[in-house]
Amino acid sequence: MHARFEIMTSRHNEVRDITSRVQEILRGSGVKEGVCSVYVPHATAAVIINENADPNINSDLLDALTKAVPEHGGYLHDRIDGNATAHIKAAIIGPSEIIPVSGGELALGAWQDVMLCEFDGPRRRQVIVTIIPDTHR
Amino acid sequence: MHARFEIMTSRHNEVRDITSRVQEILRGSGVKEGVCSVYVPHATAAVIINENADPNINSDLLDALTKAVPEHGGYLHDRIDGNATAHIKAAIIGPSEIIPVSGGELALGAWQDVMLCEFDGPRRRQVIVTIIPDTHR
Amino acid sequence: MHARFEIMTSRHNEVRDITSRVQEILRGSGVKEGVCSVYVPHATAAVIINENADPNINSDLLDALTKAVPEHGGYLHDRIDGNATAHIKAAIIGPSEIIPVSGGELALGAWQDVMLCEFDGPRRRQVIVTIIPDTHR
Numbered sequence: 001m002h003a004r005f006e007i008m009t010s011r012h013n014e015v016r017d018i019t020s021r022v023q024e025i026l027r028g029s030g031v032k033e034g035v036c037s038v039y040v041p042h043a044t045a046a047v048i049i050n051e052n053a054d055p056n057i058n059s060d061l062l063d064a065l066t067k068a069v070p071e072h073g074g075y076l077h078d079r080i081d082g083n084a085t086a087h088i089k090a091a092i093i094g095p096s097e098i099i100p101v102s103g104g105e106l107a108l109g110a111w112q113d114v115m116l117c118e119f120d121g122p123r124r125r126q127v128i129v130t131i132i133p134d135t136h137r
Numbered sequence: 138m139h140a141r142f143e144i145m146t147s148r149h150n151e152v153r154d155i156t157s158r159v160q161e162i163l164r165g166s167g168v169k170e171g172v173c174s175v176y177v178p179h180a181t182a183a184v185i186i187n188e189n190a191d192p193n194i195n196s197d198l199l200d201a202l203t204k205a206v207p208e209h210g211g212y213l214h215d216r217i218d219g220n221a222t223a224h225i226k227a228a229i230i231g232p233s234e235i236i237p238v239s240g241g242e243l244a245l246g247a248w249q250d251v252m253l254c255e256f257d258g259p260r261r262r263q264v265i266v267t268i269i270p271d272t273h274r
Numbered sequence: 275m276h277a278r279f280e281i282m283t284s285r286h287n288e289v290r291d292i293t294s295r296v297q298e299i300l301r302g303s304g305v306k307e308g309v310c311s312v313y314v315p316h317a318t319a320a321v322i323i324n325e326n327a328d329p330n331i332n333s334d335l336l337d338a339l340t341k342a343v344p345e346h347g348g349y350l351h352d353r354i355d356g357n358a359t360a361h362i363k364a365a366i367i368g369p370s371e372i373i374p375v376s377g378g379e380l381a382l383g384a385w386q387d388v389m390l391c392e393f394d395g396p397r398r399r400q401v402i403v404t405i406i407p408d409t410h411r
Contacts, residue, residue, distance in 0.1 A: 001307060001308075001408040002307070002374055002376055002381070037309055037372055037374065039372070039373070039374050039381070040383075041381060041382060041383030041384075041386060042383050042385070042386070043323075043324045043325040043383065043385040043386050044385075068338075068342050069338050069342075073338070075330075075334040075337075075338075076330035076333055076334055077328055077330045077331045077334050079330075080328055080330070081328070084330075084331065084334045087324055087325060087331045087334070087335070088331075088334060088335050088338045090324060091322045091323075091324040091335050091367075092335075092339075092366065092367065094322070094323070094368065094371065095323050095371070095386070096371070096372055096373075098372060126383075128374050128376075128381055130308075130309055130374045130408075132308070132309060132406055132408070133408075133409065135409050
């Protein structure tokens, strides 16, 4: 029910589409109905669901977050590690999303993709996919 | 276990209480213990849990989001579709919430309601409700 | 499958580590594989997952949220209750997190802790922990 995969990010702030990786794991599980959790075990990365048909949306999101939580904005944690803004962004966005599973597929909308947000890259990141089957029959 | 319903929003930015619709689906399922996922398959809408006893809280939330992510704030995606701010807000808030189910009811607090956030309306929106029963007995 | 515990917060804005309480409930459940939901039934509190090895990260998060959503920033709800900013922060962060369970333990990353965010304290707060076992075998 759990599967893990890794991705290597290439920039300091970056959004990476992981939809096909999650779909592949779901199909391999054989589960037809239930929910799917996508989770990153990291404190400076996060998971979002949004449109990737125009990847500029991801750039806009990263810019808006950096505007709201500026780099080196006088944070206490920056005295230790220099990445306070990455932690704050990750806490606001959150490390996971839950997607309904219907007919063996993610019930994503036409304009929804599943994406990993990197806020302190480049780094090797893990993604944990958990499929919870519906047993209510 | 999955149920869908539609709502037609009436404003560009709007918060709509969907608690009673979700409760109705939960009661129809007959599930007494577990969790309930409320999911919107859209990239410019979102789901929150908060107080609706004073609907001004929703106006305050929408105003605060627009202040943090201004309309037409120089976004790249606005060259294509004009709704970058809606995507950014939806990504930050997220498309779903998970609520514990106890005694056949949503375990909401006294001041909690389940609400759909519209950031690019008016539009017809879908809501997917998934009940995951507890089978641990 | 559900368990509840209470914590008494001591400041107006505060982040409290609840990881060990959640782990204790998980171990008591005997569930080895699945997911764990941590939910607060409150409209002015929230749950995050982030690093607490340096507690300054929590102070930085609280300061960044207050900068983005200032106290008494002309909110309509403040005419009634004075805590609009707490509601807005809680809606943005959200009342719950879902964590994979693997080998009877929370699949948290090395730098992840589970924490309650208080935005309108000091108050007595409840936390609902729900363990959803994997039954897919």
